[in-house]
Amino acid sequence: MPRWEHGSADRLKQAAMELFEEQGFDATSAVQIADRARVTTRTFFRYFPDKEEVLFADAEALNEALTQKLLQTPDVAKPLPAILRTLAGYDWASLGPLDVQRRRAALIASDPLLLERDLVKQQQLADGFRNALSRRGVDPEVAELAANTATQVFRIAYRQWLDGNGDPTLAAATDTAMSLLATIVPRTRRVANQRTALGKTDE
Known part of the structure; x- marks a missing residue:
């Protein structure tokens, strides 16, 4: 041959x-x-x-591109929405046809070793976001919480986007996932107000 x-x-x-x-x-x-x-x-x-x-050949370049995009975001005063806008605004179709991305996701979900590798890549992305936010002056603990939460929220949104063959849009799927988060953590607004009262801001 x-x-x-x-x-x-x-x-x-x-x-x-x-x-x-x-x-x-x-x-x-x-x-x-x-x-x-x-x-x-x-x-x-x-x-x-x-x-x-x-199956993860593009992960390093993708993480770098997303981190750089977050660094260039004009406003990170609200770090969680800033990260989610960065993720939802990326051209995910550039990674290949949705069918190929869906097949890849199914393969990863079917094998424990691949799932473990996927979680490692996801954590590397979250770490990149955390470092980017810290460089922008965001409180380190807030940066870490926002980065890890955003990657989990977007993981759900991305899966919905793939399952729906692009409908809903990634932005809409991300909004839906955030709404789910709000039902799980109903005191988020109160905690944020307490942080503000204590002088702990994201700027």
């Missing part, structure tokens, strides 16, 4: 998705992925440290 290097990363991603769906994540090896993509195993490991990372 001929081997070629051009477009190897994309072919490896496609091959991995196909094999994970056909025979399961556990039963698929890096060698099989490389064979399906018509590249050598050495080429596979030049792009990815392990088979799990194939």
Whole structure:
């Protein structure tokens, strides 16, 4: 079987998705992925440290782009909405067709190892947001709480967006998820007022 290097990363991603769906994540090896993509195993490991990372190949660049976008946001006086606007306003369609993103999400949800890796990536994103807010002068504890809450809220919104094939919009799905949060934490406004009274602001 001929081997070629051009477009190897994309072919490896496609091959991995196909094999994970056909025979399961556990039963698929890096060698099989490389064979399906018509590249050598050495080429596979030049792009990815392990088979799990194939599904998270864009995570580092995505996290960096989102963090930079938050740093450039004009107003972070209300850090939770600022992060959610950053997330909802990103061009998620640029990561690929919704069908591919939905298939990827289903694969991750089906395997404990992939779920664990996904949580690590999510925490890295939250840490990036926290650091960005701190650089903008937000209280460190407020920054940490806002960053972790926002990533969880958006996780739900993103899933709804995928399940609905883009309807509702990400912005609408994010608003819905925030409304759910308000029903769980009804004292949020009161706590915020108490912080203001104590002189603890987000600016």
